[in-house]
Amino acid sequence: EVQLVESGGGLVQPGGSLRLSCAASGFTFSSYWMSWVRQAPGKGLEWVANIKQDGSEKYYVDSVKGRFTISRDNAKNSLYLQMNSLRAEDTAVYYCARDIRITGTMDAFDIWGQGTMVTVSS
Amino acid sequence: SSELTQDPAVSVALGQTVRITCQGDSLRSYYASWYQQKPGQAPVLVIYGKNNRPSGIPDRFSGSSSGNTASLTITGAQAEDEADYYCNSRDSSGNHPFGTGTKVTVL
Numbered sequence: 256e257v258q259l260v261e262s263g264g265g266l267v268q269p270g271g272s273l274r275l276s277c278a279a280s281g282f283t284f285s286s287y288w289m290s291w292v293r294q295a296p297g298k299g300l301e302w303v304a305n306i307k308q309d310g311s312e313k314y315y316v317d318s319v320k321g322r323f324t325i326s327r328d329n330a331k332n333s334l335y336l337q338m339n340s341l342r343a344e345d346t347a348v349y350y351c352a353r354d355i356r357i358t359g360t361m362d363a364f365d366i367w368g369q370g371t372m373v374t375v376s377s
Numbered sequence: 378s379s380e381l382t383q384d385p386a387v388s389v390a391l392g393q394t395v396r397i398t399c400q401g402d403s404l405r406s407y408y409a410s411w412y413q414q415k416p417g418q419a420p421v422l423v424i425y426g427k428n429n430r431p432s433g434i435p436d437r438f439s440g441s442s443s444g445n446t447a448s449l450t451i452t453g454a455q456a457e458d459e460a461d462y463y464c465n466s467r468d469s470s471g472n473h474p475f476g477t478g479t480k481v482t483v484l
Contacts, residue, residue, distance in 0.1 A: 316472060366463070367421070
């Protein structure tokens with residue numbers, strides 16, 4: 256079964272750090288771009304970051320640049336999001352998602368994890 | 378990064394047809410994908426590319442695009458289609474912003 260399972264969420268104080276993990280199974284993890292997407296309580300989806308198959312390319316939404324780092328370990332079939340200098344507005348459910356790139360102009364997030372909650376509060 | 382704009386809410390009578398639109402400059406260059414999200418659940422991909430449905434998605438869901446606007450159409454809406462729907466597209470900076478979301482109510 257193709258599956259993504261996130262972990263590492265929790266309560267953290269403003270300015271603190273947290274590392275999220277996403278364990279992939281049921282597919283060849285190293286063949287896919289991967290993304291993190293978040294959703295603040297009662298709000299819409301926000302794409303956060305993505306990473307190329309070999310880790311050579313990474314992109315971030317402006318609001319997390321310089322604070323968050325996406326990485327992957329293909330040997331462990333795992334995706335990570337290191338979050339530093341956390342703010343209240345980073346409070347959200349964080350999802351990892353598989354990014355299928357069909358062509359140069361066509362891609363989509365076809366597999367999603369169940370999400371992990373991150374709460375930034377004092 | 379580019380912005381994708383959706384109508385906040387639409388309603389449709391059971392069995393009728395509803396179209397949800399997504400507008401943004403990036404759609405002139407990149408295809409949109411569409412996601413259905415029900416309360417407390419992770420999003421589910423329903424349409425991607427020109428008009429492609431993943432396995433298991435009913436054929437009442439279809440997609441189209443023209444200029445800077447992408448559309449998701451539900452033909453013969455069912456009660457289980459009541460959900461939030463989001464579009465997404467890559468932009469020229471390599472980012473993948475989501476649309477603002479549309480809440481679909483089936484009456």
